[in-house]
Amino acid sequence: MLFNSLQFAVFLPIVFVVYWLLRRWYRWQNLFVLAASYYFYACWDPRFLLLIVFTSAASYASGLAIDRMRGGAGRWVMWANVVVNLSILGVFKYYDFFVQSFADLFLGGRADGLLLHLILPVGISFYTFQALSYSIDVYRRTVEPTRDAVAFFAYVSFFPQLVAGPIERASSLLPQFQRSRHFDYSLAVDGLRQMLWGFFKKMIIADTCAVYVDMVFGNPEGFSPSVRLLAAVLFSLQIYGDFSGYSDIAIGCSKLFGITLRRNFNLPYFSRDIAEFWRRWHISLTSWFRDYVYIPLGGSRVSRWRVVLNTFIIFLLSGLWHGANWTFVVWGAYHALLFLPLILLGKNRSHIDTVAAGRRLPNIKEVGQMLLTFLLATVGWIIFRSESIDFAFNYIGSLFRGRFFAPSAVNFDTAEFSVLWIALPLLVAEEWMSRGRDHGFARLPRWRWLRWLLYSFIIFIIVAFMQTNETPFIYFQF
Amino acid sequence: MKRFVYNVLLFSLLATCVVALLTALLGGNGRLRNVKYHLGVGDYSAWRLREAGKTHDVDVLFIGSSHAYRTFDPRFYAEKGLSVFNLGSSNQTPLQTEMLLRTYLDNLNPRLVVMEVHPDVMCLDGVESSIFLANHMGPSFEVARMAFAVGNVKSVLSMVYSASHNSFSSELSHFEESTADTANIYISGGYVERVGGTYSPCPHPTSTLDFSARQMRSLRAIVRLLKRRGVPCLLVEVPDTKVLRESYENYDQFVTQMEKMGDFRPLRLDALDDSLHFYNDNHLNQAGVDLLEVYFYDSVLYPYMQEKQIR
Structure with missing residues (x-):
């Protein structure tokens, strides 16, 4: 179900x-x-x-x-x-x-x-x-x-x-x-709100991106490097919308039963380095490996080279946890490599606060850091999405081959993705404004009717643009 | 808890109104992915439905998918002294047939209903046909019921948009569709004649028919509805190419299910040739229709009408 x-x-x-x-x-x-x-x-x-x-x-x-x-x-x-x-x-x-x-x-x-x-x-x-x-x-x-x-x-x-x-x-x-x-009225209402935000992320962001991503990853040769890059970026958004959307629905649903679950995602794409990304992505798994593998291995209270080894071990295990394929192992190793300089320079805990805390907008440096982290994570997602290591490296290599904006050999219906013009800015704006809060839609107008109209509008977007075929969650396969 | 349930219900009501209103306002021109509205897409339903509204008291009503409107030619039955109307439409499943019967049965008042059933159609979800019919009909309770019965967002939203658009605009009432194109001619009475056409059949991979429980329920409801109204119902299966028929692994299940539903006659005519009498796997060309009509009238329809004392 x-x-x-x-x-x-x-x-x-x-x-x-x-x-x-x-x-x-x-x-x-x-x-x-x-x-x-x-x-x-x-x-x-x-x-x-x-x-x-x-x-x-x-x-x-x-x-x-x-x-x-x-x-x-x-x-x-x-x-x-x-x-x-x-x-x-x-x-x-x-x-x-x-x-x-x-x-x-x-x-x-x-x-x-x-x-x-x-x-x-x-x-x-x-x-x-x-x-x-x-x-x-x-x-x-x-x-x-x-x-x-x-x-x-x-x-x-x-x-x-x-x-x-x-x-x-x-x-x-x-x-x-x-x-x-x-029964806690406020908790239940908050749960419904979180579920609605989760459904939006899953059924609009993830499922719409999936149509584009599946098409391009299914036949990368048919598309120009710019389209391939866009597909990789959209996969980053797809997997985030899919998994964090699922987590929001699960956590919101539990609140209806008076049960609170731990937070699983904390705006990972607003991270300023890869260490911060991993403190914000799939938090329950990362903390599981930290508490039951990393710390028993000595954690960070051992020599620097041992810390490096421990970090590789948990990233490789984390990769393997995701699936029985070498691509997941390589994906884990890739992230361990990204972590390496931060550990060696002692900067893996440089960003433990929220980006642009107390400010409306980030500064230029923070924007650059967030974009770079997103780009590095996206390269990792290409490996994660690929069926084999050969495919992954070919795909990454193909981003630099040929004319970047060459017309694509395969035509596709851009109307299928038109909702992303509304949905993606809405996602980024709402998540940005939700920094320091539990989930999207946590900060809303005081007037109930205005709030309800806003929820109704989101429901309208979902039903008007959702995929009508069955779209399972990516993480079910893990 | 009571306050929560009350507010959830109140909000659901508001959300339903907002979704319906925004769908009605923004649904046109393909702006919304799950709203489809297009008049006149090849099966001449605009003509057929308009005619159905003006036709009264027929002897035989043919209904079903494209197999129906491409097989039962009113001109042939007129020669036999029978007034008939063909209410078939593309991909029409029992869910749509039920809606059409509830809408037009009083008007057409047939003495016999011949419903075409096909194994492939019994496996369909009915979304495409429900959208298509909602586009071509005015707002009604029956159309809304059909859209919800299909249970797909696309069929519901398209119905909402069609209902509002067809209520406030004259596009449907002024819609004029040509009665012929290079390959098809619309014949008054609901039939579509195929001009020429032969076929080169090739073997199909075997497939297992997965009948939709919803369509089976709807077919049972149709049989009950007609029984209540005292109108005999004959279920027929129109022939398709032998290569297609042989590809169904569990075709016998279809026959068993249909025989349980009521009077079922699979139309088998050895004289039909896959190449000469079909223009694709599913449909007869006019030469095939001419052959089948004689067989159907002499061997199935006439004896059945006598049995039911219709003539």
């Missing part, structure tokens, strides 16, 4: 009403949320519910066991849970990739009998990491183990963030399932 589907438009109000009818009995609410979440997931493929149940059960049991054993034995239980969960992830997501890569290197590419050809369960990387963080936190004693199985299972499978995050921590989400929730 996609957020941008008619099915979800029916599902959400029903779940919302029943959930709040049960408000006096929070355990029944949890049970209902769990059932709704499993139904939500089963709409893709009910077979993979078994995996979520198993992952949840293994982490729940390991939490209790770690608490009972403490010390060395608890450590073994924690590691056993990590190994079991990562093995499941490894088999479903990486087995074929590594076997094929091995075969390419040593067997002349012949791996037919060895491949499993398994379907990748939707959201497996997200809920596996969420479940893993619980048992690690219990072992570290930063979280108390829970005996409330329903609350824990609901924590792992809470439907708004089940298939594409944000990757939550037990310390913030689990306690919310362990106490009664009260």
